[in-house]
Amino acid sequence: MTKNNIKLFFLSFILIFLCTTPLHQKKISAASYVIVLDQDISLNIGEDYQLIPLSFTLDMPQFKSSNSKVATVNAFGKVIAKKPGTATITVTVGKERTTCIITVKETIITLNAQKVSLENRETYQLSATTSDGSFVTYKSSKKSVAVIDETGFITAIKPGTTTITVSANGSKSLCTLTVKKPTIKLDRSSIKLFRNQSYTLTASVSSHILPTYKTNKKSVAIVDSSGTITAMKNGTATITATVDGVSTTCIITVKQPEITLSQTEIFMKKGESKTLYATVSSGNTPIFTTSNSNVVTVSNEGKIYSHKKGTAYVYCQEDGVKVKCKVIVSES
Numbered sequence: 490m491t492k493n494n495i496k497l498f499f500l501s502f503i504l505i506f507l508c509t510t511p512l513h514q515k516k517i518s519a520a521s522y523v524i525v526l527d528q529d530i531s532l533n534i535g536e537d538y539q540l541i542p543l544s545f546t547l548d549m550p551q552f553k554s555s556n557s558k559v560a561t562v563n564a565f566g567k568v569i570a571k572k573p574g575t576a577t578i579t580v581t582v583g584k585e586r587t588t589c590i591i592t593v594k595e596t597i598i599t600l601n602a603q604k605v606s607l608e609n610r611e612t613y614q615l616s617a618t619t620s621d622g623s624f625v626t627y628k629s630s631k632k633s634v635a636v637i638d639e640t641g642f643i644t645a646i647k648p649g650t651t652t653i654t655v656s657a658n659g660s661k662s663l664c665t666l667t668v669k670k671p672t673i674k675l676d677r678s679s680i681k682l683f684r685n686q687s688y689t690l691t692a693s694v695s696s697h698i699l700p701t702y703k704t705n706k707k708s709v710a711i712v713d714s715s716g717t718i719t720a721m722k723n724g725t726a727t728i729t730a731t732v733d734g735v736s737t738t739c740i741i742t743v744k745q746p747e748i749t750l751s752q753t754e755i756f757m758k759k760g761e762s763k764t765l766y767a768t769v770s771s772g773n774t775p776i777f778t779t780s781n782s783n784v785v786t787v788s789n790e791g792k793i794y795s796h797k798k799g800t801a802y803v804y805c806q807e808d809g810v811k812v813k814c815k816v817i818v819s820e821s
Contacts, residue, residue, distance in 0.1 A: 524587055525580055531592045532560070532570035533621035534658040540566035540589060544582040551581045560591040572659055596621050598655055598662035606667045607635070607645040608696035609733055615641040615664060617655045625657040635666050648733050671696040671732050679740040682710075682720040683771030684808045690716035690739060692730050700730040710741045723809045745810050746771035754815045755803075757785075757795040765791040765814055767805045775807040785816050 524543050532538060540562070542550045552562040559574035568578060573595035580587050597620035605613050615637065617625045627637045631651035637643045643653070645668040653664040676691040690712075692700050702712040709724035718728060720743040728739045751766035765787070767775050777787040781801035786794050793803055795818040802813045 525589050529590050534570050536570050538568045542580045546583050548583040553579045559593050596658040596660040600662050604665050609645050611645050613643045619657050623657045625655050628654045670735050673732050673737050675739050681742045684720050687719045694732050698732050700732045703729045746807050748812045757818050762794045769807050775805045778804045
């Protein structure tokens with residue numbers, strides 16, 4: 490027999506008893522019993538239940554909760570579950586009373602993950618279900634590490650650890666979220682260049698975030714935001730690529746060039762011109778100068794013009810390397 494059938498049977502029995510009992514006023518007042526159909530009731534938070542008291546008198550029933558923080562009851566016997574715990578509802582009719590035990594069940598929250606690991610800028614959908622179908626809220630303990638919206642959608646912000654708290658009806662469930670530090674690798678750990686040459690570094694980052702680049706010696710080599718290095722002068726510099734506090738480096742060596750002249754000694758007559766050719770290993774154009782412009786002058790292309798009798802040196806230099814050619818000028 491089901492619970493509802495038992496209730497109907499018991500109610501029918503009471504009605505038959507009332508209808509078949511002779512109406513003797515003294516007996517009625519002496520037998521003023523009161524009962525409720527359910528004496529142990531289990532509810533979820535927010536649920537309600539209607540108490541139905543049965544009595545042999547016509548007095549109006551009165552209801553009282555022993556713990557209104559757990560469950561309340563109004564003047565008509567409607568019970569509303571408030572928070573987990575137990576409350577006793579006392580029903581009084583005339584001089585008689587009975588009780589009903591209300592047990593309010595705790596909301597159980599189940600998450601699809603209790604530990605999540607992400608890279609920066611990655612996302613994850615945290616899902617929560619409750620035992621009573623109640624609404625849940627989400628909160629991140631460190632919004633600088635990761636944020637979560639009202640639907641449970643997580644976005645990683647920077648490496649670190651945060652706790653995601655999921656709440657419903659006073660119950661809580663936790664998820665530990667770790668935003669991992671990325672790994673970063675450059676395609677070259679060292680590069681050798683001549684002045685004015687350039688090279689673009691390629692970075693492999695696990696989080697797919699572009700690194701920031703920095704040089705420790707701008708006078709030797711500079712680097713732009715895309716990782717393109719330009720050699721400035723002879724020397725050594727360190728290029729650092731950084732993502733979320735994780736760095737790796739590449740050593741840049743700007744090499745000194747080798748300069749070879751077509752001649753190391755030239756004989757000229759006054760008023761004559763000759764060209765001195767230079768081969769530079771860096772491919773850069775060298776600078777020509779003279780030690781005595783009264784005797785000879787020299788153009789940017791290495792063309793020497795003699796002016797008077799004497800001896801002078803023509804210098805050819807590039808990025809700190811300097812070689813010379815001796816020029817002897819005669820009258821005729």
